[in-house]
Amino acid sequence: GAGVSQSPSNKVTEKGKDVELRCDPISGHTALYWYRQSLGQGLEFLIYFQGNSAPDKSGLPSDRFSAERTGGSVSTLTIQRTQQEDSAVYLCASSPGQGLYGYTFGSGTRLTVV
Amino acid sequence: KNEVEQSPQNLTAQEGEFITINCSYSVGISALHWLQQHPGGGIVSLFMLSSGKKKHGRLIATINIQEKHSSLHITASHPRDSAVYICAAANTGNQFYFGTGTSLTVIP
Numbered sequence: 422g423a424g425v426s427q428s429p430s431n432k433v434t435e436k437g438k439d440v441e442l443r444c445d446p447i448s449g450h451t452a453l454y455w456y457r458q459s460l461g462q463g464l465e466f467l468i469y470f471q472g473n474s475a476p477d478k479s480g481l482p483s484d485r486f487s488a489e490r491t492g493g494s495v496s497t498l499t500i501q502r503t504q505q506e507d508s509a510v511y512l513c514a515s516s517p518g519q520g521l522y523g524y525t526f527g528s529g530t531r532l533t534v535v
Numbered sequence: 536k537n538e539v540e541q542s543p544q545n546l547t548a549q550e551g552e553f554i555t556i557n558c559s560y561s562v563g564i565s566a567l568h569w570l571q572q573h574p575g576g577g578i579v580s581l582f583m584l585s586s587g588k589k590k591h592g593r594l595i596a597t598i599n600i601q602e603k604h605s606s607l608h609i610t611a612s613h614p615r616d617s618a619v620y621i622c623a624a625a626n627t628g629n630q631f632y633f634g635t636g637t638s639l640t641v642i643p
Contacts, residue, residue: 458625466579526623526633 425527427513433533434503442498442530446515450525453496454516455488459509467511470496503534538562541622541634548641554609556637558622567605569596570621572636581607581620612641 426445434440446453455467466480470490481487485503490496500507514526539560548554560567569581582589582596584605589596593612598605609616622634 425513425515425525427511427527427530429530430528431531431533433535436505436534437502439499439501440503440532442500442511442513442532444496444498444513444515444527446494446496446513447517447525448494450515450517451493452516453490454514455496455498456512456514457509458512459506467498500532503532505534508532508534537635538632539622539624539634541637543637544635545638546640548612548639550613550641550643552612552641554612554616554639554641556607556620556622556639558605558607558634560603560605560622560624560632562624562626562632564624565627566625567598568621568623568625569605569607570623572619572621573617609639614641614643617641 425447428443432440432442444453444455451472453470457465457467459465467486468481468488469477472493476488476490485501486498487501488496488498496513498511510529510531512526512529516525539558542557546554546556558567564585566583566585568583571579571581581594582591584596584598586598586600593610595608595610596605597608605622607620607622617640619636619638621636624632626632
């Protein structure tokens with residue numbers, strides 16, 4: 422597709438369950454970002470992948486959160502033992518270079534933990 | 536047509552200048568976000584506003600709900616303000632519509 426694709430668009434899960442969120446970046450984009458927005462809050466940086474470099478994980482809120490990017494393309498954000506405070510919209514973005522102008526955001530995954 | 540339009544796309548300013556970046560949107564919103572991305576860095580949320588005006592240091596964000604327009608102002612600009620500034624509109628379903636960004640370069 423032409424844009425950044427995220428799936429699922431909506432996810433409702435029970436507290437304590439694990440969830441996986443997927444991001445398909447634009448083909449050829451080397452940089453990939455994960456963000457989240459909790460209700461009423463600004464965007465929160467989670468993790469940043471750039472090419473084959475080690476990812477910047479400085480924004481991950483706890484060790485229950487992890488992300489990987491396979492083959493420099495698709496990325497999966499995994500949340501283990503979900504808590505209610507994990508409920509948020511999780512956004513993925515990709516860009517053609519190292520943080521360069523030209524990024525594109527996906528439409529997000531709305532996660533609700535009940 | 537994009538739901539969120541930003542202008543200008545590129546902006547070069549001399550240090551000390553007053554800078555304005557504009558954002559117009561066509562969707563109904565619950566909040567309007569201004570984001571900043573430094574070269575090589577992640578995106579930082581600067582402001583989230585649904586009415587009026589907010590100020591943080593040298594940054595000021597305003598929104599006119601009736602006109603569906605928001606502006607980001609930078610007073611006494613500095614080279615460290617050089618970044619991409621992004622306007623994002625969140626609708627009542629918390630779906631985001633992003634502007635294409637404004638690339639700002641402040642020259643010493």
